[in-house]
Amino acid sequence: MYFVETIETPGLGNRHYLVGGSTAAVAVDPPRDIDQVIAAAARRGVRIARVVETHVHNDYVSGGLELARVTGAEYVVPAGARVSFPRTPVHDGDTVAVDEGLTLLAVATPGHTPHHTAYVLRETGAPVAAFTGGSLLIGTVGRPDLVEPRLTEELARAQHASAHRLADTLPDATAVLPTHGFGSFCSSAQATADSSTVGEERTANEALVKDADTFVAELQAALDDVPAYYAHIGPVNSFGPAPVDLTPPATAGHAALADRLSAGEWVVDLRHRVAFAEGHVPGTYNFEADGQLATYLAWLIPWGKPVTLLAESPAQLADAQRELARVGIDRPAAAATGGPADWLPSGAAPASFRRATFAGLAGEHPAAVLDVRRDSERAGRRIAGSLHIPLHTLPGRLAELPDGPVWVHCAGGPRAAIAASFLDAAGHEAVAVDDSLDHAGAAGLTLT
Template structure:
C-alpha cells in the first residue's frame, strides 16, 4: 500500500507532498523549512529516499537541495533546468523506484516554465496519483508569464498541450495533486475545492475544454501583476538556496526600534489589525500574522531592506519568521515581543487610527473632504467599485501615496486585511486615514453606489 501526505503552506497558497510505501518515500516540491517534511516522514516511519522538483520555483525558496543533503536522498530536477548544483537530471519518461512496487514516472509538461515536469506515482505499474506542480491545477493552470515576456504566449500554448497530455496518459480516476492554486500568485486561477481528478478536470478545466486559441486568449487576458519578490526566487533556487536559519533574531528595545525607524528601515507589527489600529509605534507597518504576511511583505518591501518584527508573543514571532524565510527574507534585523507599551520610549504615546464599515462610509461619502481608496487588484475592481473611488492596488501604494488627493482617506479592500496594510502605510506617511474593515458586498447593502468595472 502507498500513502500520500499533504503539507499545507497556507500563507503562500501552496502544497508540498510526501508519498511512499512501507519503508521509503519521495518529497515533492518541499518548502524551505524542511523540518515539516522530516517530521511527516518520522510519523510514517519511512526514510526520504528521493526529493523531486516539478520546476524551479518562482514564488518560494525551495528546501529540496537541503532536504536531499540532510537525508542523503537523490535530488530529482528536470534536466532542462539550468542549475548550479549536483542533481539527478530527470528526462521525460524516466522512472525511479520509490518503494516495493512503487515507482515515480516523469512526464514533461512545459508551460508554467519551459522545463516543467509532472510526476505520476505508479503502483505495480498503474498510475495512482499525479503530482502536477504548476501544470494542471484544480480548475486552472499555472501562469505562463513568470520566466520571460517573449516566451509567455508560447508557454501558454504549451500549457494547453501539457494538460491534454496528462489527460490522455492518466486514467480519469487519477487524483491530481498540484503544488499551486491555493492562493499562490503562480496560479492563473484559484482552486474551487480541495481535491480533483483527471476526469473532473477533463469536464471543466479551461485547458481541457477550450480550443487552444480561446484558452490562450483568455489565459493571457486574465494575468495580473507578478509579485515583485518573484524576481529573486528563481535565481535563488537555481543557484542553490542557503541553509535556513530560524534562530531567534536580536532583541530590539524601544531605543533600537526608534533608531531603526529613523534610519528608514521597516518596522513591521504582526499583531491583528484591530490591535494595531487601536495603538502602535508611529511609522510602523501592519502585516498581520494571520494574513498572507510573507506574500505581501515580500511584495512591498524594497528587496534587502532590513526589517524589524514586532509580535505579541514568541509563537507569533517564530511563525512569521518561518513564513518569511520561505520567501527569502532570511534574518530579521531585530525583533520585540509584547506591545506598544514596551516598544515606545518614555514620554511617547501610541499612534492610532479609526476603523469603520461601509455603512459608516455611506454616511460620509458625500463629504468632499473624504477620499475613498480601493486597494484591490484590477480583476476585483472590474467586478464592481464604489463610485468616485481612487484605485491603487496595494502592491503599488507605497510608491504612489503622493498621487492621492488631499483629505481624509477611507481605504478598503475586499475584506479588511489589505486595507489594514494600506492604512498603516498611509498613517506612517502622515495621512489622516480610516481603515474600512468590512466585506465589499456590504458597500452596496449600505447604499453606496457600486458601478460595474
C-alpha cells in the same frame, strides 16, 4: 500500499508532498523549512530516498537542495532547468524509484515553465496519482507568464497541450495533486475544490474543456499582477538556496526600535489589524501574522531591506519568521514581543487611526476614497468616484494622495489595514474600511 502526506503552506497557497511505502519515501517540491518534511518521514518511519522538483519555483524558496543534503537523498530536477548545483537530471519518460512496487514516471509538461515536469505515481505499474506541480491544477493551470513575457503565448499553448497529455494518458480515478492553486499567485486562478481526479478535471478544467485558441486568449486576458519578489526567488532557486536559519533574532528595545525607524528601516507589527488601529508605534507598518503575511510583505518591501518584527508572543514571532524565510526574508534584523507599551518609551503615546464600515463611509461621504485592490479586481466593480492605487504600488505613490482624511478599502479589510498603516506612517489621516465590499451596495454606495 502507498501513502501520500500533504504539507501545506496556506500563507503562500501551496502544497508539498511526501509519498512513499513501508520503508522509503520521496519528497515532492519541498518547502524551505524542511523540518516539516523530516518530521513527516519520521512519523511514517521511512527514509527520504529522493527529493524531486517539478520546476524551478518563483513563489517560494525551495528546500529541496538542503533536504537532499541533510538526508543524503538523491536530488532529482528536470533536465531542462538551468541550475548551478549538482543534481540528477530527469527527462520525459524516466522512472524514479520510490519504494517496492512504487515508482514515479516523469512526464514533460511544459507551460508553467519550459522545463516543467509532472510525476505520475504508479503502484505495481498502474497510475494512482499525479504530482502536477504548476501544470494541471484543480480547475485551472499554472500561469505561463512568469519566465519571460515574450514567451507567454507559447507557454500558454504548451500548458494547454500538457494538460491534455495528462488527461489523455491517465485513468479517470488518478488523483490530481498540484503544488500551486490554493492561493498562490503562480496559479492562473484559484482551485475550485480541495481535491480532484483526472476524470473530474476532464469535465471541469478550463484547459480541458476549451479549444486551444479560446483557452490561450482567455488565459492571457485574465493574467494578474506578478508579485515583485518573484523576480528574485527564481534566481535564488537556480543558484541553490542557503540553508534556512530559524534561530530567534536579536531583541530590540524601544531605543533600538526608534533608531531603526529613524534610519528608514521597516518595522512591521504582526498583530491583528484591530489591535494595530487602536494603538501602535508611530511609523510602523501592519502586516497581520494570520493571512498572506509573506506574500504581501515580500511584495511590498524593497528586496534586501532590513525588517524588524513586532509580535504579541514568541510563538507568533517564530511562525512569522518561518513564513518569511519561505520567500527569502531569511533573518529579521531584530524583533520584540508584547505590545505598544513595551515598545515605546515610558509615557509616550501610541499612534492610532479609525476603522469603519461601508455604511459608515456612505454616511460620511468623505472626499477621498482609496481602493487598493488589484486592477483585475477593480475591473469587476468599483465605488463611483474612488481613487485607485493597488496596494503593491502604494509605498511609491503616497505623494499622489490628497490632503485630508483618506478612507481606504479593499475587498474585505486586511489589505486596507496594510494600506492605512502606510498612510498613517506617512502622516496622512487614514480611515481603514474593515468590511466586505459585498456590503457596499446595500450601504447605499454607487458601484460601477
